[in-house]
Amino acid sequence: MSPRSIARAAARRGIGLIAVADHNTASMVDPVAEAAAEAGIGFLYGIELQTREEVHLLAYLDESSACHRFADLIYELLPDRPNRPTYFGDQVVVTLDEEIVATEPKLLVNSLDLGFDEAVALVGDHGGLPVPAHVDRETFGLIAQLGFPPENLRFDLVEIVEGVLPDGFGSAAPICSSDAHRPEEIGRRTTRFTVNATTTEEMVLAARRIGGRSVACVR
Numbered sequence: 001m002s003p004r005s006i007a008r009a010a011a012r013r014g015i016g017l018i019a020v021a022d023h024n025t026a027s028m029v030d031p032v033a034e035a036a037a038e039a040g041i042g043f044l045y046g047i048e049l050q051t052r053e054e055v056h057l058l059a060y061l062d063e064s065s066a067c068h069r070f071a072d073l074i075y076e077l078l079p080d081r082p083n084r085p086t087y088f089g090d091q092v093v094v095t096l097d098e099e100i101v102a103t104e105p106k107l108l109v110n111s112l113d114l115g116f117d118e119a120v121a122l123v124g125d126h127g128g129l130p131v132p133a134h135v136d137r138e139t140f141g142l143i144a145q146l147g148f149p150p151e152n153l154r155f156d157l158v159e160i161v162e163g164v165l166p167d168g169f170g171s172a173a174p175i176c177s178s179d180a181h182r183p184e185e186i187g188r189r190t191t192r193f194t195v196n197a198t199t200t201e202e203m204v205l206a207a208r209r210i211g212g213r214s215v216a217c218v219r
Contacts (some may be wrong), residue, residue: 013187021046026071176217
């Protein structure tokens with residue numbers, strides 16, 4: 001999943017907007033943003049948070065600087081537990097040209113010292129768009145881990161990957177993401193946004209179907 005391999009795979013499949021949401025880190029967003037720009041593809045900055053309850057929450061942000069500020073805060077909430085490369089693999093940071101410039105020592109596949117409700121609020125406080133991840137999956141989804149969506153929270157968008165949006169999310173619109181971990185998986189599920197710009201604000205307006213905007217899963 002090098003930066004250019006991601007962008008090229010998306011371009012081959014006719015995808016006009018991608019996001020990178022690595023687990024509890026934003027270390028690779030900038031090189032992939034460069035690769036997307038080269039390929040003429042829109043880009044959203046993102047992080048996939050794993051909360052204290054082991055729920056995955058996507059955080060989408062429009063700008064690199066905002067994403068990195070948020071990521072720095074998240075990093076402090078990650079347990080100080082070292083990665084085991086022989087088991088989990090090396091956690092490398094590479095440039096656009098695939099030069100390794102850093103290796104992350106902390107194990108990123110871990111839960112933050114942050115509850116789900118707190119995580120949602122924190123994303124919003126930093127100008128991001130919180131989207132519960134793969135809620136229809138049996139592991140690490142909101143329904144699988146908590147049993148139901150918290151009544152005090154409202155979401156505009158909710159990610160599904162396998163089936164349909166479960167009950168309890170009110171007027172939230174489903175988005176279908178590839179959740180790719182290999183280049184060949186990119187584009188296996190996509191979402192069609194009818195928007196005026198590729199921003200999180202426009203995504204929210206699409207979810208609410210304001211001004212002719214819309215969002216729909218494409219199988």
